[in-house]
Amino acid sequence: MKIISLHYPLTAGELEDAEPTTIAIGHFDGVHRGHQNVILTAVESARDSGAKAAVMTFHPHPKEVLGHSAGQYVSALTPLADKLECFERLGVDIVFVVQFDLAFAAVSPSMFVHDILRPLQVGRVVVGFDFAFGAKGAGNASVMRELCEPQAIEVSVIEPFLLDGEKVSSTRIRAMLAEGKPQVAAELIGAPYAVRGTVVQGEGRGRTIGYPTANVQPSASYVVPKIGVYAIRAEVDGQLYDAVLNIGVKPTFHEHLPEPVFEAHLFDFHESLYGKTVTLRLIAFLRAERKFESIDALIAQIKADAEEARSILISN
Template sequence: MEIISVQYPIGESALARDASPKALAIGHFDGVHRGHQNVISHAMTCARAAGLQGAVMTFHPHPKEVLGRSPHYNASLTPLEDKLERFRRLGVDVVYIVQFDLDFAKVTPAEFVDDVLRPLRVRRAVVGFDFTFGARGAGKPETLWALGEPDIGVEIVEPFMQDGDKVSSTRIREALMNGRPEEAAELLGELYAVRGVVVQGEGRGRTIGFPTANIRQEDGFFVPRQGVYAIMAETEGRRYPGVLNIGVKPTFHDSLPEPVMEAHLFDFDGDLYGKTVTVQFVAFLRTEKKFGGVDELIAQIHADADQARTLLTAYNKK
């Protein structure tokens, strides 16, 4: 898969790297959820049928982040690296990463078609039913269809429905904010995951019989609701079941400047310091709370671990 970074106006270097005619799926695709997968797969099918290259155009950073329209878009369901990996799994040949800035935000729908799509030799554009483009979102799928004539055909993909409602990044974020990772997984088509590096913590977990990995998540990931979760964790090519807490450790602290993420991996014996861990959220167990003492906390951790083992055993048998 070739990855090409593009800044408006498109430079000759970007055009020279790939002059092949192509079918192009266009969108931000945060999460690359089942609805996005439907759009991209449709574009790849169109490409194969017409003998074109199968391409995706995404925008970085998210337009809502640049334009300040949402407090949640300073973090992504899939930061760019993860998004690209999902595109690769969908069989995409070429990815265009368009730098979204305030200048690009002023581009009109007509300029987008004439100065971006046509120079890139797009012959078929595939978009979702709610796609918008151009300054102030003035362009709609029907606008793209009209502006594309006669040389750019436009395919408009209908919404992908799940449980009577359309699959969307917003719906996934709401599920994660409300402690429903199972719902998020259904919408994504896979478990929601964040990634981070294990750093030195307070070391208290080991003294009470539950050593934990203090995970400093990489920038850019949307973090689910605070609380305790059953998880699967992957590091150095191996996966481990476990239990994880996102919170401020109220039993030991009156306040922390920000929540911390601590994972206890079942049946793991080793040193994780400095290693990268990917945490997949399987189920929400409970909210974080302050306990009356260490013994009460230990009893609750045992209960959490037992519940997590039961849930994860069932999950891994699916």
């Protein structure tokens, strides 16, 4: 898969390798089942026409640049690196990563089509039903169709993907994670919600009480699920291990931590993890984090959590 970074206005160098494409356009945070439907439609259409299958996405998120107070994106379901991996698994040939800055934010819908899509030799555009583009979101799917028709660019608009009668959306996934419902989030995404990071030196306390943990420093600003304990699968060097994960501020030992930490205890794993990349895949929420009155009480609860996690993971 080829990854091409674009900046507005496009330069001759950015266009020198342009070739006919069918392109899915969107931010695609979460790359959930609705997004997958849009992208796979583009991939299948490209295969039928002999064009390259492409995705155009934007980085950073527009809300980070424009500073909208409502729902500022300080976190992502799928940071860019994870998103690119998802696109590749879906069969995408080319990803255009458009730098979203103030210059691009001022591009009108007409300029978007004339200055970006046409020079990139886009033959067909695939977007979701709620797609918005152009300065202040002035364009929608209907506007895209109107502007593209004179340029002989076809436009396909994909209807919402429904699950249990409700639209699958990134907002809904975020809500499920905040409520401690990773199973529902997984249904919406099509896979367990995952956080990737590097194992760093922690306080070493877990080893002294018989439950060594990997302190995972997320590689990007991920959405943090509900604070608490989870049954998970941890991926290390391409292998999956059943594990229990605590996301929290460790109230038994600290009055206050500035942000939650991710500590995973991998079952039947005895190698050093320091410096390794680990992907934490959330399977089930076990309980909320709480403060214990003694170390013995904490150890007893950790043992119970581990047993419950093992039981859940056997059937998942």
